[in-house]
Amino acid sequence: MTGQNRAYAGDGSYPDSYYAASANTVRTPVPLAGDAAADICVVGAGYSGLSAALHLAEKGYKVAVVEGARVGWGASGRNGGQIVNGLNAGLDSIGRRYGAETEAFVGGLLQAGARIIYRLVEQYGIGCDLKPGNIYAAYTARHMRELEAKQVLWRRHGMDDHEMLDRDAMRRHIGSDVYFGGMMDTSGAHMHPLNLALGEARALESLGGRIFELSPVTGVEKRGGDVVVRTAAGTVTAKTVLVCGNAYLGKVVPALAARVMPVSTQMIATEPLDADHAAALLPTDKCVEDNRYILDYYRLSADKRMIFGGGVVYGGTDPADIVAKIRPNMNKVFPSLRDVKIDYAWSGNFALSFTRVPQLGRLDEGIYFAHGYSGHGVTGSHLFGSILAEAVDGDLARFDTFAKLPWVPFPGGQMLRAPYSTVGSWWYALRDRVGI
Numbered sequence: 008m009t010g011q012n013r014a015y016a017g018d019g020s021y022p023d024s025y026y027a028a029s030a031n032t033v034r035t036p037v038p039l040a041g042d043a044a045a046d047i048c049v050v051g052a053g054y055s056g057l058s059a060a061l062h063l064a065e066k067g068y069k070v071a072v073v074e075g076a077r078v079g080w081g082a083s084g085r086n087g088g089q090i091v092n093g094l095n096a097g098l099d100s101i102g103r104r105y106g107a108e109t110e111a112f113v114g115g116l117l118q119a120g121a122r123i124i125y126r127l128v129e130q131y132g133i134g135c136d137l138k139p140g141n142i143y144a145a146y147t148a149r150h151m152r153e154l155e156a157k158q159v160l161w162r163r164h165g166m167d168d169h170e171m172l173d174r175d176a177m178r179r180h181i182g183s184d185v186y187f188g189g190m191m192d193t194s195g196a197h198m199h200p201l202n203l204a205l206g207e208a209r210a211l212e213s214l215g216g217r218i219f220e221l222s223p224v225t226g227v228e229k230r231g232g233d234v235v236v237r238t239a240a241g242t243v244t245a246k247t248v249l250v251c252g253n254a255y256l257g258k259v260v261p262a263l264a265a266r267v268m269p270v271s272t273q274m275i276a277t278e279p280l281d282a283d284h285a286a287a288l289l290p291t292d293k294c295v296e297d298n299r300y301i302l303d304y305y306r307l308s309a310d311k312r313m314i315f316g317g318g319v320v321y322g323g324t325d326p327a328d329i330v331a332k333i334r335p336n337m338n339k340v341f342p343s344l345r346d347v348k349i350d351y352a353w354s355g356n357f358a359l360s361f362t363r364v365p366q367l368g369r370l371d372e373g374i375y376f377a378h379g380y381s382g383h384g385v386t387g388s389h390l391f392g393s394i395l396a397e398a399v400d401g402d403l404a405r406f407d408t409f410a411k412l413p414w415v416p417f418p419g420g421q422m423l424r425a426p427y428s429t430v431g432s433w434w435y436a437l438r439d440r441v442g443i
Contacts, residue, residue, distance in 0.1 A: 016076030016255075019221045024353035025276035025312065026084055026201035031134055032209065036077060036220035039241040045071035045217070047399060048236045048245035050224050050259075053083035054384065055377050056251035057207040058123065058392025059399075064214035066400055071243050072216065073236055075223035079204030081255045082384055085355030087274065087304045087316045089141055089294045090124060090196040093117050095381035096363040098160050104362065105412060112408055114164025118194055120386030123393055124203070125196075131213070133206030136309040140293040141195030144177070144186045150298040154190040168194040181295060182287045183340045189298075197294035197306045200385065219243075224252075224259050227374065234373045249395050250376040253384070254323065254358035262370055266414055267358040267379040269323030274316035275333045276308065276351040277344060285311040288341055303336050313337065313344060325354040357382050361415045367391055368410040375399070 019036065021027035047063050049056040052074035060070045074080070094101075094113065102110030128137055145151045158169040172180070172189045180191070208218055219238075226237045227248055234248040250260055254269040280288070285307055289295070294306035303317040315337040318326070326332045329352040338345045360366055360379030365387050367377035375395055380387035391409075398406035 016080060016223070019076045019080070021077060021080060021201075022085060022353045022355070023351065024085055024201075024274070025308065025314065025351040026199060028351065029199065029308075029310070030205060031202050032205040034078060034205070034208070034220070037218070039073060039219035039222040039238050039243065041241045043071060043217070043219075043241065043243045045069045045243060045245045047071070047247050047249065048073060048234070048243040049249045049251055050227065050236060051251035051253065051256070052078045052204075052208065052218055052220065053081050053251065053253060054204065054207075054388035055253060055392045055395075056249065057083075057204060057211060058389045059249050059251065059377075059395040060216055060392075061127065061207060061211050061214070062393050062396035063399060064211055064216045066396070068399070070211070070216040071245070072211070072218045073222050073224055073238065073243060074218065074220045075255070077220050078208045078218060079201045082253065082355050082357050083204045083388070084201035085274070085353060086200050086357075086385060087294070087296075088197050088200045088306060088314065088385075089296060089304060090121050090198065090385055091141055091296065091383060092121055092166070092192060092195055092386060093161075093383065094364060094387055095383045097157070098164065099156075101364065109408070109412070111164065114161070114166075116390060117161060117164060117166045118168075119393075120388070120390035121194060121196070123389040124386070127207060127210065128203070131206060131210035133203060133210070135198040135200075135202040135206060137196055137198040138292055138294075139196050140191060140193055140291065141197060142172070142177075142180055142189050142191045142293050142295045144181065144189045144295050144297040146185065146297060146299065147187055151188045153298060154188075158190060166194075168192055180291045180293055181289060185340055186297075191293065195294070199309070227260055229371055229373070247373045247375070247399050249399070250370070250374065251378070251392070253378045253380070253388075254356040256378070260370070260376070263376060263378065265416060266366060267360050268321065268417060269356040270359045270382075271320045271323050271325055271354050271356050272316060272382070273318050273326060273329045273333050273352070273354045274314060275330055275337070275349050277313045278348040278350050280311045280313065280347070282311065284343065285313075287343070288313065303340065305337070305340070312350070313341070313347075321359075323356040329354055357384055361417050364412060365391055365409070366412075366414050367395065367406065
């Protein structure tokens with residue numbers, strides 16, 4: 008169960024993002040050197056790994072986390088900062104594919120990931136600029152019908168925090184005339200994603216957990232009754248290993264490489280806006296994502312920058328000019344930002360599963376994994392991290408329900424999955440443009 012992992016993170020520095028520039032913690036990374044031991048070893052110091060490690064440390068386990076770059080270096084420290092409930096795959100899709108029982112099970116977890124985040128932020132005093140409320144924006148009448156159906160469906164599963172917004176109501180939240188209407192989730196939120204990850208790392212260390220950064224994993228293998236995680240400079244031997252590398256795992260664990268595809272998305276952050284301008288754009292300071300297949304998402308930072316993201320590149324490569332790709336979308340929604348300076352532009356990968364349902368399972372005795380949040384990783388990763396922790400601690404109920412769901416390979420395999428997905432996205436983007 009070994010493979011090669013190229014130096015994907017270079018020297019381990021964070022990308023030149025607004026989040027890295029405004030991080031409230033400067034960590035002194037401790038690389039793994041020599042041989043270490045733990046009850047549990049977690050591969051990856053993103054949200055999945057940190058959530059699993061924290062939940063296990065709270066139960067008294069000795070936990071070590073091995074990270075190839077820095078805490079939150081991947082998607083966990085680069086994302087849009089939106090706490091959006093549910094999974095990427097809709098409950099109706101889950102019901103059709105896996106049956107009513109699975110739909111009901113997932114329906115009972117719609118807000119579980121967000122609740123974990125809120126609990127951790129409060130319990131450990133994590134400063135991450137947490138603000139309530141997220142809005143789904145509809146461009147067309149068809150989009151509104153989809154949101155209305157979603158409200159009905161989620162109510163059926165006990166979630167009743169959606170408020171429908173007509174065009175006038177949307178204008179009270181968003182200073183733009185481009186939307187037909189929308190829906191607000193009052194139980195959603197937004198925050199500074201890297202500071203959340205850094206705060207979770209501090210919380211883990213306060214409970215005795217160890218984090219080895221700048222230590223790319225080169226292999227995970229069974230050795231007798233133990234599992235050994237190897238890096239170029241050392242090993243961690245544990246009874247259980249949780250593989251949480253997601254879009255940045257590479258081929259370290261070959262059995263996982265074909266299950267998900269890295270997909271990049273891009274973000275820009277403006278210079279700080281004056282208070283009146285910021286209030287005119289987002290008067291109630293909610294985060295927003297639209298309802299298209301290739302969507303835009305945006306929010307205001309704590310210092311009143313517009314953080315605007317969108318677009319995808321299947322296969323995980325970065326576009327040559329991020330600003331040129333994203334700025335026109337921002338200008339369409341907010342023409343008054345046309346001449347505002349862009350201070351930061353960055354890209355990052357999420358892991359897409361073909362079914363848009365996250366995957367978790369067991370590769371061997373004592374080796375577990377979770378990945379494939381498909382663009383809904385902020386809440387999904389925290390939820391699945393907690394489910395991994397439950398399984399390690401002996402409660403397999405939720406783990407087994409997800410683990411038994413079959414994963415579906417991308418058509419064309421690893422060679423053709425990116426062009427296949429690109430062609431599919433063109434069709435859905437066309438539907439969005441013509442309103443069908």
